[in-house]
Amino acid sequence: MLGVEEIHTFYGLSHILFGVSLTVLRGEIVCLLGRNGAGKSTTMRSIMGLTPPRQGTIRFRGKDITGNKPYQIARMGIGYVPDDRRVFADLSVGENLELAQRTTGGLAVWDKDRVYSFFPALRRIDSRKAGFLSGGEQQMLTIGRALMTNPDFLLLDEPTEGLAPMIVKELEDRIGRLRAEGLTVLLAEQNQKVALRLSDKGYIIDNGLIRYHGSTEELTADEEARKKYLLV
Amino acid sequence: MEIIGDLTFAGLASHLLVGLSRAMILFIVTSGLSFVLGVLRVPNIAHGSLYMIGAFVAFSISHAIGGNTGFWVALLLSPVVVGLVALIAERSLFCHLYEREHLMLLLFTFALMLILGDLVKMFWGADYRSIMAPKYLRGSINIFDSPFPKYNLFLLVIGPIVAVLLWLFSNKTKMGKIARAAAVDREMVGAIGINVSWVFAFAFVLGCLLAGLGGALVSPTVSVTLGMDHDIIMEAFLIVTIGGLGNMWGALVGSLLFGITQSFGVLFWPQFAIVFPYLAVVIVLIWKPTGMLKSVW
Numbered sequence: 001m002l003g004v005e006e007i008h009t010f011y012g013l014s015h016i017l018f019g020v021s022l023t024v025l026r027g028e029i030v031c032l033l034g035r036n037g038a039g040k041s042t043t044m045r046s047i048m049g050l051t052p053p054r055q056g057t058i059r060f061r062g063k064d065i066t067g068n069k070p071y072q073i074a075r076m077g078i079g080y081v082p083d084d085r086r087v088f089a090d091l092s093v094g095e096n097l098e099l100a101q102r103t104t105g106g107l108a109v110w111d112k113d114r115v116y117s118f119f120p121a122l123r124r125i126d127s128r129k130a131g132f133l134s135g136g137e138q139q140m141l142t143i144g145r146a147l148m149t150n151p152d153f154l155l156l157d158e159p160t161e162g163l164a165p166m167i168v169k170e171l172e173d174r175i176g177r178l179r180a181e182g183l184t185v186l187l188a189e190q191n192q193k194v195a196l197r198l199s200d201k202g203y204i205i206d207n208g209l210i211r212y213h214g215s216t217e218e219l220t221a222d223e224e225a226r227k228k229y230l231l232v
Numbered sequence: 233m234e235i236i237g238d239l240t241f242a243g244l245a246s247h248l249l250v251g252l253s254r255a256m257i258l259f260i261v262t263s264g265l266s267f268v269l270g271v272l273r274v275p276n277i278a279h280g281s282l283y284m285i286g287a288f289v290a291f292s293i294s295h296a297i298g299g300n301t302g303f304w305v306a307l308l309l310s311p312v313v314v315g316l317v318a319l320i321a322e323r324s325l326f327c328h329l330y331e332r333e334h335l336m337l338l339l340f341t342f343a344l345m346l347i348l349g350d351l352v353k354m355f356w357g358a359d360y361r362s363i364m365a366p367k368y369l370r371g372s373i374n375i376f377d378s379p380f381p382k383y384n385l386f387l388l389v390i391g392p393i394v395a396v397l398l399w400l401f402s403n404k405t406k407m408g409k410i411a412r413a414a415a416v417d418r419e420m421v422g423a424i425g426i427n428v429s430w431v432f433a434f435a436f437v438l439g440c441l442l443a444g445l446g447g448a449l450v451s452p453t454v455s456v457t458l459g460m461d462h463d464i465i466m467e468a469f470l471i472v473t474i475g476g477l478g479n480m481w482g483a484l485v486g487s488l489l490f491g492i493t494q495s496f497g498v499l500f501w502p503q504f505a506i507v508f509p510y511l512a513v514v515i516v517l518i519w520k521p522t523g524m525l526k527s528v529w
Contacts, residue, residue, distance in 0.1 A: 048423055074425035086420045088413035090528070095409050100424040149425050 001026040001184050002047070002153060007056030009046045016042045017053065018208045022186075024153075029175070029185040031195035033219075033230055034205040040188035041083050043205065044157045047186070048080045049073045060153070075102070079151030083158040083188070085138045087145070089131030093122055096130050096141055100148035115144040118174065136167035143174070154178065156187045160194055168194060192230060196220055204229045242376040247499045248492065249375065253384035255491025256391025257450050261464055262471045262483040263398060264442030270415040270478020270528045271435040274326065275334060277341040280465030281348035282314050282440045286447025287456045288352055289313045291361045294451075300366035307448050314444025315437045322436045327429060349461055358458055365452040383452055390449065394442070398480055401438075411435050415478055415528045467509075474516040476523030485524055489516070 002024040009017040017039050024030045034040045045051040047058055049070040057066045065073055074080070088096050097112050116123035119140040125133065130141060139159055146154060156175065160168040172194050178185060179198075189195035195202065202219045204212040206229045212219070219226065265279045293306035321344070329340060364370070365383045372379040402408035410431050414421045422428045447460070454460070471490050475482025490509045497508030516524060 050419055050423065069427075070419070070422035071425050071427045074423055080423045082420065082423075086417050088416050088420070090412050090416050091409060096413075099406070099409055099413055099421075099426070102425055145424060 001061060002186065003057075003059040004043070004047065005057045005059070007043075007046055007053035007058065009042050009051055009053045011042075011051065016208050017046065019056065020046075020205065020208070020210055021056075022203050022210065022213070024184060024186050026184055027179070027182065028200045029179050029187060029198050031199040031202040032186060032188045032205060033190070033192060033195060033202055033226075034188075035190070035230060038205045038229075039208040040205060041157055042208075044080070044082075044155045044186070044188055047073075047155060048078065050080075074149055074151075077150070077152045079146035079149050079154045081142045081146045081154065081156045081159060083161060085135075085142050087130035087133070087138050087141050089129065091130060092127050093130055093133070093141055094126040096145050097148050100145045102149050110147045110150050112148070115147055118147070118177075119144055136163050136171075139163060139167070139171065143171075152183060154183050154185045156185055158188055158190060160189065160191050172198060190230075192226065242378040243499065245376050246378045246380055247495045249380055249388070250384060251492035251495030252488070253387040253391075253491075254494060255487040256387045257446055258467060258471060258487035258491055259391055259484050260394050260449065261443050261446035262468045262475075262487055263394070263480055264439040264446070265468045266472045266475070266478055266480060266483040267411075267442070268436055268439035269472060271411045271439075272326075272330060272432055273334070273529075274330070274337050274436075275341065275469075276439075277338065277465055277469075278321075278344040278348055279341075279440070279443050279468060280461035280463075281345045281352070282318060282443040283447040283450075283464050284352060284458075284461040285317060285348065286310045286314045286444030287451040287454075287460060288356050288361070288447075289444070290448035290451045291356075291363050291456050294363050300368075303363070303366045303452070306363070306451075307445075310448040311441045311444035314447070315441040318437045318440030319433065322433050326436060327432065330432065345461060345465070349458065353458055361456040363451045363456065369452075387449065394445070395480075395484060402480065407431070407434060470510075470513050472523075474513050474523055476525035476527040478528035479523070479525045482523055482525035482527070 004020060004022045006019045006021050007017055008015065008019060020039065020043055032040050032043060042051060046053045049068050052067055057064055059065065060076060060078065065076065088099070091099070094112060097115055101111065103109065121137060122140055122144060125137065130138065133141065143159065159171055159175070163171070175185065175187070175198055187195060187199065196216055196219060199216050201215045202213065203210050204225065211229050212225045261283050265276060268274055268276050268279070289310035290306040293309055294302035296302070297305050329337060369383045369386050372381045402412055410421060410426055414428060414431055418428055421431070467490060471486035472483060474489065475486030489512055493508040493512040494505065497505035
């Protein structure tokens, strides 16, 4: 469904990604593991068109989307959940969701009510300003906001970062349910346990290069590779 | 040195009203500048030029049509004309420059101010022009036994209407909410499938339209002439700074402070009246360097 081929991405003059390639098939959850600064977020941003790669191509459903604007990519059906959450702090929870609503395309139709059933904690705080939410609530809101665009592909950048174990567990359960709903997910994580429990296959990225890829079973078995590229 | 003019209750009240009506003009112009600063992050020095164009267009329209109708048509049409100028400038120039650093944008808008100033000079010349308010808004009425210009009362009605409309726009319409979201995080607005480019064009045109409306509204109370742009842009930038960048209510509070200190300055110490608002600005900035209300920057 998504094919990233040999992309090179830069921030200004600094070269961040050196020929990253990865493939995600329809219905899969694929994790992208790596340390801080390894290039996970940059890979996500490259796919979303926020930091377009200078070389290489990105295909979505067979179509070349390299160089498209983020809003066009979003409309094609890719939802983006950034690692630093980035809710619209000045708007209420409900307004955050309403702004993102799109009714065309997509698999299932998400609306505010359905997001609130998915994350019941959000329903009670519908009118609260998003800037005043806890970390867990903000994370639910960013995922909900991405779902409101009715994507069939979701880029989830470190959804469990800095959250309490209880919330991490809940999010893990919800991400699993998204797969059951037919969504395809690319999940960037530092938290190996959560990522490996959820995914079908995984990639390990380090210093802007893909160092390893394999099925979840292979990754779980290969402790050496995980130690080499993921231990801090 | 005459420090006390007529320090009576009536005198104070009438100066307060004058200050308030001046504040309404300042608010209308400044809210537009603040909106553009907040949503687009562009410090638009040419905002004052659009205010001046608003006043000159109002002059031309009201003289072409004449009479009471001329004034009302001018008041409605000149913001639209200014909005069109803004739309052309946005689509041809500004939209390529949003990612540039602020210093570049300052230089660019400064250059645009000079260019627009010269275009106004070519088009209307350097003469002083004046516009008559409609008959029923001329002259004054007595409030607390002192005369108060009717046109200023009219301004006191228009100001709050504009404030309410702006509040309704930014809180009740989808476009307004998108603009508020873009002020906080424009990249994420794009990532949820909204074409930010058009949101920016809309926000820019709306902000400049307010400059045009301010220019049209002020035209019967001043002489319409070159240099109006410089005067207003200094004041407008000071007001958005003390109010809090990008904050609509900050623009209102800042305008009230500026307008009222200006008119009370006239009352208490006429020779140095011009100093008072600037003194107020200095005090506010020492007390709260980021402005009285929350800045979106």
